[in-house]
Amino acid sequence: MARKKIALIGAGNIGGTLAHLIGLKELGDVVLFDVFPGVAAGKALDIMQSGPVDGFDSAMSGAGDYSAIAGADVCIVTAGFPRMPGMSRDDLLTKNAEVIAKVGEGIKTYAPDAFVICITNPLDVMVWVLQQKSGLPPEKVVGMAGVLDSSRFRLFLAQEFGVSVEDVTAFVLGGHGDTMVPLTRYSTVAGIPIPDLIKMGWTTQEKIDAIVTRTANGGGEIVKLLEKGSAFYAPAASAIAMAESYLLDKKRVLPSAVLLNGEYGQSGFYVGVPVVIGAKGVERIVEVQFTAEEKAAFEKSCDAVKKLIADFKKLGV
Numbered sequence: 001m002a003r004k005k006i007a008l009i010g011a012g013n014i015g016g017t018l019a020h021l022i023g024l025k026e027l028g029d030v031v032l033f034d035v036f037p038g039v040a041a042g043k044a045l046d047i048m049q050s051g052p053v054d055g056f057d058s059a060m061s062g063a064g065d066y067s068a069i070a071g072a073d074v075c076i077v078t079a080g081f082p083r084m085p086g087m088s089r090d091d092l093l094t095k096n097a098e099v100i101a102k103v104g105e106g107i108k109t110y111a112p113d114a115f116v117i118c119i120t121n122p123l124d125v126m127v128w129v130l131q132q133k134s135g136l137p138p139e140k141v142v143g144m145a146g147v148l149d150s151s152r153f154r155l156f157l158a159q160e161f162g163v164s165v166e167d168v169t170a171f172v173l174g175g176h177g178d179t180m181v182p183l184t185r186y187s188t189v190a191g192i193p194i195p196d197l198i199k200m201g202w203t204t205q206e207k208i209d210a211i212v213t214r215t216a217n218g219g220g221e222i223v224k225l226l227e228k229g230s231a232f233y234a235p236a237a238s239a240i241a242m243a244e245s246y247l248l249d250k251k252r253v254l255p256s257a258v259l260l261n262g263e264y265g266q267s268g269f270y271v272g273v274p275v276v277i278g279a280k281g282v283e284r285i286v287e288v289q290f291t292a293e294e295k296a297a298f299e300k301s302c303d304a305v306k307k308l309i310a311d312f313k314k315l316g317v
């Protein structure tokens with residue numbers, strides 16, 4: 001069987017890291033697409049030259065023309081502009097929506113059968129624009145944020161409890177970043193829910209609250225340290241987990257931004273919920289029962305996403 005083809009739209013920090021991980025995990029061949037095709041080609045060649053050392057054969061190339069992504073099985077989208085000093089949130093929304101609209105058209109023309117993972121911020125709005133412009137079925141267009149948010153949450157919980165990250169599971173929903181909703185009663189150490197761990201004296205509610213806040217501000221903490229640019233290793237690893245679940249039909253349950261159609265009483269916009277990702281794309285949306293408090297937090301998060309979409313529609317892009 002021929003190797004799978006993975007198109008990375010955007011060859012910046014996350015794009016380059018994605019390509020490297022795809023090589024190391026032998027997931028397929030890679031086309032890195034960017035408005036700076038030289039950067040894309042340079043990264044592709046550099047990573048391919050690590051293949052003989054690390055033992056992978058993925059073919060990698062760079063491109064500045066959409067025809068290069070033809071027939072891709074997976075497209076991962078990071079193209080866009082970072083927020084610059086003096087740029088308002090609306091400016092960023094407009095500029096990135098214009099980029100994503102072009103990306104959507106490119107995917108529609110050349111890779112209409114792909115599974116598409118959007119990473120570009122503001123995530124919940126950009127993935128919606130991408131689905132609209134590409135016209136791909138909603139189950140084939142998802143946004144990456146929840147895997148990253150829950151990975152950050154798992155790390156901080158593992159550090160708090162002094163246990164392996166592997167034995168900590170976390171359940172997060174909602175929009176990306178500060179409106180993220182962690183469900184602590186569904187987050188566990190080896191199956192023991194956090195509220196029980198509090199009762200067992202492993203931690204306190206105050207410490208858990210501080211971890212939740214740190215998780216929600218996880219992106220900002222890294223931006224502050226890096227001074228220029230934002231996180232890219234963990235975001236790339238998170239998108240790869242989603243791509244791998246699709247390519248290998250693993251049917252993993254991963255929090256992803258998906259288009260809701262009545263689930264959780266919401267419709268017509270993308271927001272993060274747990275879903276099963278397999279060979280058909282989003283195969284199932286997992287709908288849990290909320291407590292009144294969780295319901296309120298989720299609705300607040302949905303309202304923030306809906307407001308951003310309304311702001312975006314007013315801009316008339």
Ligand code: TXD
Pocket residue numbers: 009010011012013014015033034035036078079080081082099102118119120121123144145148176219229230231232235
């Ligand atoms: O959880 C999440 N979803 C996120 C999102 C976590 C971390 C970062 N997140 C967002 O991902 C971040 O706010 C950015 O919007 C994207 C990409 O982050 P990255 O760190 O990779 O940004 P870079 O290094 O600036 O790369 C963006 C690339 C750069 O090479 C540009 O030249 C290219 O995008 N670019 C384009 N490529 C193709 N087509 C067009 N039109 C285009 N415009 C810019």
